[in-house]
Amino acid sequence: MQDWARFTGFDFLAASWLPEVLLVLVGVLLLILLAREALRRIERAASQTSTVWDDALIHAVKRPLTVLLWVVGLAHVAGILDREIGSHVLDYALPARSVGVIACLAWFLIRMINNAAHSILAQSRESGEAVDQTTVDAMSKLGRVIVLIVSALVILQTLGFSVSGVLAFSGIGGIAVGFAAKDLLANFFGGLMVYLDRPFSVGDWIRSPDKAIEGTVEYIGWRQTRIRAFNKNPIYVPNALFTTIVVENPSRMSHRRIKEVIGIRYQDIAKMAAITADVKAMLTAHPDIDNEATMIVNFTTFSASSIDFMIYTFTTMTQWVRYQEIKQDVLLKVAEVIAAHGAEIAFPTRTLHIESD
Numbered sequence: 001m002q003d004w005a006r007f008t009g010f011d012f013l014a015a016s017w018l019p020e021v022l023l024v025l026v027g028v029l030l031l032i033l034l035a036r037e038a039l040r041r042i043e044r045a046a047s048q049t050s051t052v053w054d055d056a057l058i059h060a061v062k063r064p065l066t067v068l069l070w071v072v073g074l075a076h077v078a079g080i081l082d083r084e085i086g087s088h089v090l091d092y093a094l095p096a097r098s099v100g101v102i103a104c105l106a107w108f109l110i111r112m113i114n115n116a117a118h119s120i121l122a123q124s125r126e127s128g129e130a131v132d133q134t135t136v137d138a139m140s141k142l143g144r145v146i147v148l149i150v151s152a153l154v155i156l157q158t159l160g161f162s163v164s165g166v167l168a169f170s171g172i173g174g175i176a177v178g179f180a181a182k183d184l185l186a187n188f189f190g191g192l193m194v195y196l197d198r199p200f201s202v203g204d205w206i207r208s209p210d211k212a213i214e215g216t217v218e219y220i221g222w223r224q225t226r227i228r229a230f231n232k233n234p235i236y237v238p239n240a241l242f243t244t245i246v247v248e249n250p251s252r253m254s255h256r257r258i259k260e261v262i263g264i265r266y267q268d269i270a271k272m273a274a275i276t277a278d279v280k281a282m283l284t285a286h287p288d289i290d291n292e293a294t295m296i297v298n299f300t301t302f303s304a305s306s307i308d309f310m311i312y313t314f315t316t317m318t319q320w321v322r323y324q325e326i327k328q329d330v331l332l333k334v335a336e337v338i339a340a341h342g343a344e345i346a347f348p349t350r351t352l353h354i355e356s357d
Contacts (some may be wrong), residue, residue, distance in 0.1 A: 263306025
């Protein structure tokens with residue numbers, strides 16, 4: 001081997017440490033293959049369970065585990081080289097190994113948080129269970145931020161930096177950054193308030209009487225919220241704005257209201273009481289009208305060309321298209337009641353009196 005190495009010019013092939021290094025690298029490859037096969041079998045068994053956490057754990061550990069094995073193996077190789085040839089590579093390899101292990105652990109936790117969030121939402125869609133997508137998204141983002149911050153602090157401590165000094169410097173720097181990026185921080189805390197108070201969620205229809213904002217919430221981020229207007233244009237709203245404006249959430253209404261004023265002719269005034277009584281009976285018997293909510297059918301006004309009665313009631317259906325169908329059905333039945341009593345719906349008229357000589 002030594003003669004062949006000298007002949008080819010690759011003298012390092014004759015080194016005494018080379019077999020040990022190759023053995024370590026082959027061992028790492030074998031461990032990776034064994035780990036993948038074990039994870040494949042565990043994944044097959046976990047797919048038979050209903051919980052989402054085992055699937056999230058297995059899918060999250062695959063890549064970080066492979067990188068972790070290589071990090072540990074290469075650090076061991078660096079130790080062999082340091083022992084055999086007296087290099088100082090171990091002085092850099094040990095801190096690099098520690099940083100690599102921490103980074104792999106953080107990578108694994110972030111992947112597990114993401115996988116768990118996606119699995120929870122997917123399971124809720126399949127089973128039909130009500131899961132707040134906004135809350136799941138907020139907890140996922142918060143968990144990732146915590147993992148990144150803790151990992152960064154641990155890495156700094158491992159590399160010999162004083163964490164207390166870093167935190168003190170961060171406090172002083174945070175004041176300067178706070179003044180420079182107050183709008184960004186305001187949006188961040190505005191988004192945090194949206195996540196905690198939950199005045200709306202993804203998929204809700206919202207509007208504001210203070211601003212020209214109305215549409216369906218598509219995405220809630222830490223800095224801004226994306227709303228899809230009914231003309232399909234996206235509206236990007238800074239989260240800080242939600243702390244200063246009134247937001248209505250029609251998606252959470254319990255009922256929809258029907259409020260109409262209907263006029264009949266003055267010559268039908270004698271039939272008004274019977275008409276209002278029959279209209280109220282029709283509403284009471286209607287399957288889509290809530291009898292427990294306020295219901296008013298009363299003669300209200302002497303108008304210029306008609307005598308008016310008001311219909312005030314609530315439907316049990318809140319979906320917009322279905323509500324319009326119910327309202328149409330109610331108004332057509334009101335017209336039938338008026339016609340059944342021999343009365344007519346009034347329209348604007350004017351009587352002209354002409355004096356003769």
